[in-house]
Amino acid sequence: MFKKIKTDSINTVGINESSKKIGERIGFSRTRRITGYLVGTLDRFNNAKRAEEKDRVKHGCS
Amino acid sequence: MQHVIKRDGTKVSFDSVKILNAITKANKTTTDEKMTPTDTLFLTEKISLEIDRLCLCNVEEIQDVVEKILIHYDYAETAKAYILYRSEHSKIRNSEDYLMEIYNKLTYASAKDSDIKRENANIDGDTAMGTMLKYGSEGAKFFIDNYILPKEISRAHLDGDIHIHDKDFYMLTATCCQIDLISLFKNGFSTGHGYLREPNSIESYSALACIAIQANQNEMHGGQSVPNFDHAMAEGVKKTFKQEYLKLFSRYLQIKVNLTDHDIIQLEQELKDLLADQITIKNLPKIEKKLVHFRFLSLNKDSILSAHHYAQKEALKTTNRRTFQAMEAFIHNLNTMNSRAGAQVPFSSINYGTDTSEEGRIVIRNLLLATKAGLGNGETPIFPVQIFKVKSGINFNLEDINYDLFKLSIETSALRLFPNFSFIDAPYNHVFYKANDYQTEVAYMGCRTRVLGNTHDPQRQTICGRGNLSFTSINLPRLGLKAKKNIQFFYQLLDEKINLVFDQLLHRLKIQSSKKVKNFPFLMGEGVWIDSQFLNKDDTIGEVLKHGTLALGFIGLAETLKALTGLHHAESEEVQQLGLAIVAHMRKRADDKAKETGLNFSLIATPAEGLSGRFVPIDRKIFGNIPGITDRDYYTNSFHVPVYYPIKSYEKIELEAPYHELTNGGHITYIELDGDVSQNLEAFETIIRHMHQKGIGYGAINHPLDHDPICGYVGIINDICPRCGRKEGESIPLEKLETLRQQYPNVPYYH
Numbered sequence: 001m002f003k004k005i006k007t008d009s010i011n012t013v014g015i016n017e018s019s020k021k022i023g024e025r026i027g028f029s030r031t032r033r034i035t036g037y038l039v040g041t042l043d044r045f046n047n048a049k050r051a052e053e054k055d056r057v058k059h060g061c062s
Numbered sequence: 063m064q065h066v067i068k069r070d071g072t073k074v075s076f077d078s079v080k081i082l083n084a085i086t087k088a089n090k091t092t093t094d095e096k097m098t099p100t101d102t103l104f105l106t107e108k109i110s111l112e113i114d115r116l117c118l119c120n121v122e123e124i125q126d127v128v129e130k131i132l133i134h135y136d137y138a139e140t141a142k143a144y145i146l147y148r149s150e151h152s153k154i155r156n157s158e159d160y161l162m163e164i165y166n167k168l169t170y171a172s173a174k175d176s177d178i179k180r181e182n183a184n185i186d187g188d189t190a191m192g193t194m195l196k197y198g199s200e201g202a203k204f205f206i207d208n209y210i211l212p213k214e215i216s217r218a219h220l221d222g223d224i225h226i227h228d229k230d231f232y233m234l235t236a237t238c239c240q241i242d243l244i245s246l247f248k249n250g251f252s253t254g255h256g257y258l259r260e261p262n263s264i265e266s267y268s269a270l271a272c273i274a275i276q277a278n279q280n281e282m283h284g285g286q287s288v289p290n291f292d293h294a295m296a297e298g299v300k301k302t303f304k305q306e307y308l309k310l311f312s313r314y315l316q317i318k319v320n321l322t323d324h325d326i327i328q329l330e331q332e333l334k335d336l337l338a339d340q341i342t343i344k345n346l347p348k349i350e351k352k353l354v355h356f357r358f359l360s361l362n363k364d365s366i367l368s369a370h371h372y373a374q375k376e377a378l379k380t381t382n383r384r385t386f387q388a389m390e391a392f393i394h395n396l397n398t399m400n401s402r403a404g405a406q407v408p409f410s411s412i413n414y415g416t417d418t419s420e421e422g423r424i425v426i427r428n429l430l431l432a433t434k435a436g437l438g439n440g441e442t443p444i445f446p447v448q449i450f451k452v453k454s455g456i457n458f459n460l461e462d463i464n465y466d467l468f469k470l471s472i473e474t475s476a477l478r479l480f481p482n483f484s485f486i487d488a489p490y491n492h493v494f495y496k497a498n499d500y501q502t503e504v505a506y507m508g509c510r511t512r513v514l515g516n517t518h519d520p521q522r523q524t525i526c527g528r529g530n531l532s533f534t535s536i537n538l539p540r541l542g543l544k545a546k547k548n549i550q551f552f553y554q555l556l557d558e559k560i561n562l563v564f565d566q567l568l569h570r571l572k573i574q575s576s577k578k579v580k581n582f583p584f585l586m587g588e589g590v591w592i593d594s595q596f597l598n599k600d601d602t603i604g605e606v607l608k609h610g611t612l613a614l615g616f617i618g619l620a621e622t623l624k625a626l627t628g629l630h631h632a633e634s635e636e637v638q639q640l641g642l643a644i645v646a647h648m649r650k651r652a653d654d655k656a657k658e659t660g661l662n663f664s665l666i667a668t669p670a671e672g673l674s675g676r677f678v679p680i681d682r683k684i685f686g687n688i689p690g691i692t693d694r695d696y697y698t699n700s701f702h703v704p705v706y707y708p709i710k711s712y713e714k715i716e717l718e719a720p721y722h723e724l725t726n727g728g729h730i731t732y733i734e735l736d737g738d739v740s741q742n743l744e745a746f747e748t749i750i751r752h753m754h755q756k757g758i759g760y761g762a763i764n765h766p767l768d769h770d771p772i773c774g775y776v777g778i779i780n781d782i783c784p785r786c787g788r789k790e791g792e793s794i795p796l797e798k799l800e801t802l803r804q805q806y807p808n809v810p811y812y813h
Contacts, residue, residue: 048675051695
């Protein structure tokens, strides 16, 4: 599991001082709509909704 | 024989009185086999001897002996009663085991591994309060199933014929409510924990809006909605502008002509007397005319007018800035404030877009800008659900006064997934519409609930103070499978289930109706629910609840049609017609029931989050793994075209639109777009316009919204962030960010 980044702590948690690098163990966030509202992370989707989200195909415009 | 080993493994001394009591109890329920005390003593003696002879100490074996002896001495009826009593107890014991098993899971499994802890994605099942909430919820469900529901209904739910939503709240409250902040704020209100005065600035308006949503959330099990957010907040903007204008007017003169503090107070008072309630943005030209004749101390006309010009320009600026901050705070609050003992944030929705007053426009613009800006690190706000009300003549056409805001709402949604779009012009919404009356403008709550028509009181087909009372969904695919392609038989099965659901909704309403005002100190005590202001603390709420809706829902129309015809509604025009006929039938049944009872029975296209995966595994057990029906982990949402089916956006809209008209209790249509939608606003608008044209009631466009907090990228991230090139969990050199900063505007800073 990767760390969820906290809004106010991003400046201090991520930096490795010796290597001057940032981002170690910090994940991406993925926001998706579920039944009409949004969820900031797929981790909290139930199994069925996760399966459904995976199956979603894009709808072409033309 | 000295000991008996109980089911839980503990040892207790043998006590023949227990056997005597059990026999007596069983015998009492019989009619023709009345035993005398001597008879029971005799039988107890025989049983004890037999147990001794066989050296039995296990409680189940002992009970077997009791049955055997009773039958041996020809007490068949008593034996039968005893067996029944035994199995009844074992049922309770089994279900208790079942409940304890659940508690065990809740306690020791993490949400990652336990689906039960992820039933609702907005509750963090790993926290103490999240778990506490689940203990309560699971315990309540157990109680409702075993002691409250009529057997037939509880069986239908457990077997997966129907799903009673929010069953844990069965004995407690109703689903949701559309809160009218305007009437609530008038003269202030109490949250049940403290009294709040009528607010006087946009900051207080937005803060109190959050508090009202939070207070109501704690008394209902569904989402809370503000149907007229722009109109309600506009009042706060009005007050703020007035304050700012007066303050800036006098400050200007204070500096310009060196007025004393005392003069300032007097000046403000005289201005107030002169202009009274006329200090609004719209009235600025009128105010200017009045000020031509205004004299104060030795000030000349020119000084007064330049003070006015300065004040009007600056007051507009500061009012805008303050409104932006208030909207920002509103969004931040709704994403952080706790409800339900801290397990959740309130499930909030706001509708807006039709207020054309300058103040209303300031609200809408700044709310959208704050949404666009995102939270602290540019994250997308999850709450409130935002709904932009589309209406031609107001915001839909180029010449409409709020057209600029419609454009801005598209820009915002393309970046943040919100707002969604509702369509007042859809014919079934438009019939209720009266110009300049937000009470008649359709609003949607949370997932999709719609409450507007009113069978109970046709004079009050209005929005505010009303909501859904409860809803229950039918497992349509199972009926489709059972019908074995016989459509007539399908309708027969469907009607049986509809009857059952109606009975159940009424059963629940009876319980809800017996509640009193004091059970809902905010919702009813503060007059949030329609007409509750006329009730006293100890009055029951049954009469006012009748303005709410009782909704029949369904899941998996697509799978049902597959079962009945081999195709779903996007695959054949004929099947689409069948789909419409089925949904129209359910709607007609709801309408008929509404007429018969005078209650607001309606048909909802069920949101189905927890439900999405509940029926499938049960049906798979019964019918096997059937391609296109039970072979996935979920049933397709309501009337939707299956998410996996490739289809053009305009076709999907045309297929789903007619179902919106049929589902008067709520509906939504989604379009999934690929790529960075914010770079293609035209396509976005074309889709919204198509929805409007085809009679969609409520729609939204989904697009992937991933975020890399390190480099600030928002868009689609597969494995590698397209901006900074890192994988999830990998680090990148700080120098690299420096380079990126020269190319992109929103790369975060680190020190």
